[in-house]
Amino acid sequence: MSRIKNAVLKVRTSLFKGAFVHNPVLTQATGIFAIVCGAISLRYGIALTLTLGATLLLCEAVAVLLLKALPRWLRVAFYALIGAGVVYALDPFIGIISSGGTRALPLCFCLMGVNALIAVRCERFAVKSKLRYCMVDAFSTTAGFGAVAIAIGLINEFAVGRLTDIPAGRLPFIAFLVLGFIAAVHKAVIKKFYPEEQSDTFSMRSSTDKIVFRDPGLGKKKTNKAASGFSEDYDIINLRGAEREGE
Amino acid sequence: MLEIFSRMISYALFALLIQTTVFGGIGIDEGVKAAKKPRYLFMYGFWVSFFSLSLSVTARLASPLLEKIKPWSASQDFLCYTLMLIFIYIAAALFCRYILHANRKYMNSLGFCAFNSLVMSMPAINGGSLVSAVGTALGAGAAFTLSVLIIRGGMKHINLNRHIPEIFRGTPALYIYISLIALALSCVSGGTVFI
Numbered sequence: 001m002s003r004i005k006n007a008v009l010k011v012r013t014s015l016f017k018g019a020f021v022h023n024p025v026l027t028q029a030t031g032i033f034a035i036v037c038g039a040i041s042l043r044y045g046i047a048l049t050l051t052l053g054a055t056l057l058l059c060e061a062v063a064v065l066l067l068k069a070l071p072r073w074l075r076v077a078f079y080a081l082i083g084a085g086v087v088y089a090l091d092p093f094i095g096i097i098s099s100g101g102t103r104a105l106p107l108c109f110c111l112m113g114v115n116a117l118i119a120v121r122c123e124r125f126a127v128k129s130k131l132r133y134c135m136v137d138a139f140s141t142t143a144g145f146g147a148v149a150i151a152i153g154l155i156n157e158f159a160v161g162r163l164t165d166i167p168a169g170r171l172p173f174i175a176f177l178v179l180g181f182i183a184a185v186h187k188a189v190i191k192k193f194y195p196e197e198q199s200d201t202f203s204m205r206s207s208t209d210k211i212v213f214r215d216p217g218l219g220k221k222k223t224n225k226a227a228s229g230f231s232e233d234y235d236i237i238n239l240r241g242a243e244r245e246g247e
Numbered sequence: 248m249l250e251i252f253s254r255m256i257s258y259a260l261f262a263l264l265i266q267t268t269v270f271g272g273i274g275i276d277e278g279v280k281a282a283k284k285p286r287y288l289f290m291y292g293f294w295v296s297f298f299s300l301s302l303s304v305t306a307r308l309a310s311p312l313l314e315k316i317k318p319w320s321a322s323q324d325f326l327c328y329t330l331m332l333i334f335i336y337i338a339a340a341l342f343c344r345y346i347l348h349a350n351r352k353y354m355n356s357l358g359f360c361a362f363n364s365l366v367m368s369m370p371a372i373n374g375g376s377l378v379s380a381v382g383t384a385l386g387a388g389a390a391f392t393l394s395v396l397i398i399r400g401g402m403k404h405i406n407l408n409r410h411i412p413e414i415f416r417g418t419p420a421l422y423i424y425i426s427l428i429a430l431a432l433s434c435v436s437g438g439t440v441f442i
Contacts, residue, residue, distance in 0.1 A: 032272070036272035037271075072354070072355050073354040074337075074340075076359070080333065080362040084326045084329035087322045091323070107321055107325075110322055111273075111368060114329070116280065116359075116363060119358070172433075173426040173427070174426075176423070177426040187419060191414065
């Protein structure tokens with residue numbers, strides 16, 4: 001009984017971490033295309049999430065069961081083929097959802113099939129893992145993407161669409177701006193409640209970054225682990241980048 | 248001949264300066280990823296242009312055949328374009344692997360350049376003729392490279408700027424930076440910006 005409880009707890013933790021703490025859109029900047037171009041209303045947000053969910057589940061399952069033996073460059077082609085196949089199978093659904101929308105909407109749904117998010121999840125996770133973990137990963141990634149897509153869809157529908165005469169989705173900068181503020185709120189929550197989690201992949205202040213203390217007089221450098229705060233004499237460098245340059 | 252060339256240049260400039268697909272959202276995922284790896288920037292630019300051009304031209308040449316079996320839906324078109332791109336990609340990958348003896352990292356990046364929303368949207372946005380297809384594809388490839396350079400420049404400065412509050416550093420600041428560039432470009436393209 002306790003084993004089942006433990007397993008349920010593990011799955012719940014993995015789902016939560018995958019969907020919220022390491023949200024693919026807010027921390028890794030993947031899947032932005034669909035959100036910016038397609039999530040113009042609540043309905044489209046939900047539809048995009050379902051399309052991604054179906055594609056990701058199938059791609060991860062095929063990757064873990066059949067594609068592990070292939071080289072990576074060939075696997076990517078299979079993901080695209082599976083994505084296009086899923087989109088083709090969902091054709092009636094896409095037709096119903098995108099009716100009344102702009103001409104670009106069906107294209108946007110189709111492009112979900114070759115979304116970078118799918119290839120990234122399959123390559124970073126699925127090919128190195130087991131089927132049951134892949135399913136959890138696919139659900140958590142879809143949930144994380146869906147939360148952001150639905151939030152942006154709601155804002156586009158009820159704020160941008162009703163307060164202005166501008167058709168939602170016409171101005172991609174609004175979606176980027178809203179995404180920026182959502183990402184900031186997300187980061188603040190993570191920092192407060194999960195300070196041990198370093199989830200933002202675009203922040204240079206990761207565990208491998210160091211602050212270089214520059215001594216203007218002697219030109220010598222002393223290094224220290226990045227802690228907190230900045231001073232006029234400090235410069236942040238990315239050591240991974242510096243090491244590569246050194247090579 | 249000169250007229251065809253000038254039309255092609257016009258389409259390329261239109262794609263580069265007015266459409267600016269990346270800041271409109273198409274190909275933004277790959278643009279941001281490429282900006283993280285500046286060493287591969289021109290390789291990405293070249294291959295994105297190559298795949299855009301190849302898919303555009305192939306789709307345009309195949310369009311009379313596809314039109315015979317219409318009516319097609321967008322997803323059926325998309326499936327056909329994906330199959331075309333897979334053939335082009337495998338040919339390019341084999342060339343790189345066995346003729347150029349490309350290493351594993353290079354081969355892994357090739358898939359990223361081929362299967363993305365920018366390349367796959369090319370047949371839909373490149374106009375009606377072969378000249379416009381070639382011009383738009385070349386312009387979109389150049390626009391991708393330029394966009395990655397702009398994003399890379401911004402990322403570098405954002406990460407080093409100590410005046411940005413802690414919670415805005417990284418991805419939030421990057422999104423806001425991209426939104427400002429997109430806002431500026433929507434003014435150039437004639438999009439409605441203010442009510």
